[in-house]
Amino acid sequence: MSTVFVVPAGDAPSGGHVYDERLARAMAAAGRPLRTVAVPGDWPRPDSAARARLAGLLAGLPDRSTVLLDGLVACGVPEVVVPHAGRLRTVVLVHLPLADETGLDPGLARDLDEREGRVLRAAxxxxxxxxxxAADVAARHGVDRVHAVPPGVDPAPPSPGTDGSSRLLCVASLTPRKGHDVLLDALALVRGPAWSCECVGPFGDPGLVAALxxxxxxxxVRFAGARAGLALQASYAAADLVVLPSRGETxxxxxxxALARAVPVVATAVGGVPEALGRDPFGRRPGLLVAPEDPAALGDALRRWLTDATLRERLRDSARLRRLDLTGWKEAARAMAAVLDREVSR
Structure with a gap:
């Protein structure tokens, strides 16, 4: 029997959506298909109709079925998910702890955190x-069964870039957590060689977009909106440097x-970003890490990139080497299958 994979409905090109879709494809290619079921709703705070749909889906699964639940769907509705935890083998995939979304009312954040903890402790x-x-989720919720399954990355040709320095690219949804405001404040501080920055990502709140x-x-700076497929590949191909100014990233x-295309990165040292950036075989990082919410530090890193040819060459060389060490979705599928096999064997 294939594992049921419950995901939020929608096709916005978010990291969570890409992860779910690519994981499912890789699992199928590896001979371990997931039966993906997309559930409509305003997750993680759905209305009664969405909760009823999820409840009906879970109730219709045979006893001892394995179900992999995207945390955006599962973690806000313990009243729906927890009653099935003893009957079903539930595995919950946490892309981002619910309370970590930037800009939440403190009371709402506490409520979402409590709900998420109930779901994960029952899973x-x-x-x-x-x-x-994984360590963060385990510590905040007192759960000792949290496994790390990092996303894979698809092979890509090295990006030719533009002139080797001046074209900056930020790929991120326009939400407060991604820190576009910090990026703009940092760019305003950069003096010297000419540069341009393209911001690619779906627009969120119209008020935020207007403010940015x-x-x-x-x-x-150009706000290009959401891109996927060949259009996104073209953005990467023209990039000399990728910038990620996030306030938080798992x-x-x-x-x-970016590294799959041998493009260096300047990013904030938050969450799992240092892990994703990694090091080349000589122990060098293929990019620069700065403190979050610090326009001066980010601006200084960008200025160094634009003005220091030796630094640029070192980072490009490191990115070329790091590119060869990246793991693909096949490895992610293998890691997820190991978790599901562990679950079945319990």
């Missing part, structure tokens, strides 16, 4: 997307997507 196993995230456009002012798939 047979939990999965996070990096070793850092206003903040950018006359800076050579892993940072954009980092490995």
């Amino acid at each position: 047979a196993e939990a999965v996070a997307t990096s070793a850092w995230a 456009r206003s903040r950018a002012g006359s800076l050579p 892993y940072g798939m954009v980092v490995t997507e």
Whole structure:
């Protein structure tokens, strides 16, 4: 019997959506298919109709079935998920702890954190997307069955870039957690050689998008919106440097997507980002890490990239070597299968 994989409905090109879709494809290719079921709803705070749909789905599964639940769907509704935990083998995949979304009301964050803890403590196993995230989830919820299954990355040709330095690329949804405001403040501090920055990612709250456009002012920054497929590949191909100014990341798939193309990265040292960035065989990082929410530090890193040719060559050389050491979705599928096999054997 194939494992049922419950995911939120929708096709927005978020990291969680890409992870779920690519994992399912890799599992099928490895001979361990997942039966993916997309559940509509405003997760993690769905209305009664969405909760009823999820409850009906779980109730319809035979006893002792294995079900892999995306945490965005499962972790906000313990009243739906926990009653089935004794009857089903539930594995919960946490892309981002619910309370860690930037800008939440403190009371709501506490409520979501409590709900998530109830779901994870009742689950047979939990999965996070990096070793850092697994340790964080285990500590915050008192759960000792949290496994790390980092995302894979698809092979890609090295990016030719533009002129080797001036084209900056930020690939991230326009949400507060991704730190576009910090990036714009940092770019405003950069003086010297000419540069341009393309921000690729789905637009969120229209008010936030308008505020970011206003903040950018006359800076050579373009908000390109969501891109996928060949259009996204073209953005990476033109990039000399990828910038990720996030306030929080459990892993940072954009980092490995850049490195797969031998493009260096400047990013904030949050969560699993240092793990994703990694080091080359000589112990060098293929990018620069700075403190989060620090425009001056980020601006200084960008200035160094733009003005120091020796630094650029070292980072490019390190990125070329790190590219060869990245793992693909086949390895992610193998790691997830090991968790599911462990679950079945209990």
